[in-house]
Amino acid sequence: MIQQTIPTWQVSDWKGELAGAVTSARELLLRLDLADSPLAGRVLGATDFPVRVPVPYLSRMRRGDPDDPLLRQVLPLAEEERSTPGFDTDPLQESRHNPVPGVVHKYRGRLLLVVSPACAINCRYCFRRHFPYRENTLGKREWRQALDYIAGDNSIREVILSGGDPLATGDEHLRWLVDAIAGIPHVERLRVHTRLPVVIPGRIDERCLAWLTGTRLRPVMVLHINHGNEIDNDVAAMAARLRQKDVVLLNQAVLLRGVNDSAEALESLSEKLFAAGILPYYLHLMDPVAGAGHFDIPEKEALRLYAALQARVSGYLLPKLVREIPGAAAKSQVGHRGL
Numbered sequence: 001m002i003q004q005t006i007p008t009w010q011v012s013d014w015k016g017e018l019a020g021a022v023t024s025a026r027e028l029l030l031r032l033d034l035a036d037s038p039l040a041g042r043v044l045g046a047t048d049f050p051v052r053v054p055v056p057y058l059s060r061m062r063r064g065d066p067d068d069p070l071l072r073q074v075l076p077l078a079e080e081e082r083s084t085p086g087f088d089t090d091p092l093q094e095s096r097h098n099p100v101p102g103v104v105h106k107y108r109g110r111l112l113l114v115v116s117p118a119c120a121i122n123c124r125y126c127f128r129r130h131f132p133y134r135e136n137t138l139g140k141r142e143w144r145q146a147l148d149y150i151a152g153d154n155s156i157r158e159v160i161l162s163g164g165d166p167l168a169t170g171d172e173h174l175r176w177l178v179d180a181i182a183g184i185p186h187v188e189r190l191r192v193h194t195r196l197p198v199v200i201p202g203r204i205d206e207r208c209l210a211w212l213t214g215t216r217l218r219p220v221m222v223l224h225i226n227h228g229n230e231i232d233n234d235v236a237a238m239a240a241r242l243r244q245k246d247v248v249l250l251n252q253a254v255l256l257r258g259v260n261d262s263a264e265a266l267e268s269l270s271e272k273l274f275a276a277g278i279l280p281y282y283l284h285l286m287d288p289v290a291g292a293g294h295f296d297i298p299e300k301e302a303l304r305l306y307a308a309l310q311a312r313v314s315g316y317l318l319p320k321l322v323r324e325i326p327g328a329a330a331k332s333q334v335g336h337r338g339l
């Protein structure tokens with residue numbers, strides 16, 4: 001049973017938890033009693049995309065289990081060096097939709113601001129693992145340029161704060177940014193795409209809630225949770241703090257080999273999300289990013305899993321199965337007519 005009491009955190013030490021993240025595969029395996037297991041021999045040595053796992057997330061992994069679905073998402077394996085045909089460093093061709101630094105504008109009516117190059121956790125399947133964040137890290141002058149771009153296109157109703165992870169940025173800067181966006185009359189909604197409160201639930205404290213909900217913009221938070229074991233009492237309490245302030249809570253997951261590739265795992269994820277007040281929104285086919293081919297699930301198999309999930313859950317617990325196709329006007333729903 002998930003605890004529903006809401007701790008009244010004025011200010012949490014989320015920065016300390018961020019700084020204290022585990023940053024080596026060896027330490028990760030040591031803490032999980034796996035340092036002497038065969039898994040240790042499959043770990044990738046040096047990598048440009050280092051290990052990063054905050055302790056609250058690590059504490060949800062099962063000790064002694066080399067197949068733990070949370071560990072699988074963060075442990076760099078030698079398979080990353082295998083090249084997979086069709087897998088690329090910029091699978092969504094986002095660099096083609098980068099009109100000014102910090103802005104990714106792919107779809108009509110909304111655009112994405114790259115608020116922070118940092119993440120609290122490095123997910124091995126991340127489609128932005130090769131994104132040129134350095135070119136998209138903004139100073140005050142570039143922020144003005146990005147805000148002018150939004151102000152100059154009155155079709156934009158929604159601004160999405162993204163990254164990296166936007167919540168890796170301090171609250172003072174986020175307050176300034178949200179106030180500036182709220183000053184653009186045609187913007188109605190503020191969407192935050194984040195995984196940080198899942199890995200460090202204390203990130204949602206009073207300071208964060210103040211800028212997120214103290215604005216005329218309607219706040220929506222899209223979390224990123226791939227497996228039911230990622231939702232513990234602290235994550236449920238974090239979601240409750242957001243719901244109490246009327247923040248719309250959605251989840252997007254990625255379908256990943258060895259993580260959630262069974263109808264049982266997907267059903268459990270939907271049930272646990274709903275119990276925590278989060279609606280399953282998207283289930284993504286993985287973007288074909290270089291280094292992550294071992295997570296891939298072919299479309300035919302994904303459709304079979306999806307049909308099995310559909311037979312198990314209520315309609316409102318069924319996320320949309322989607323994939324991003326570079327250049328398409330929106331996300332493409334996969335095979336929905338055939339089910």
Ligand code: SF4
Binds near residue numbers: 120121123125126163
């Ligand atoms: S939190 Fe999101 S952006 Fe950051 S590494 Fe994971 S998938 Fe990528």
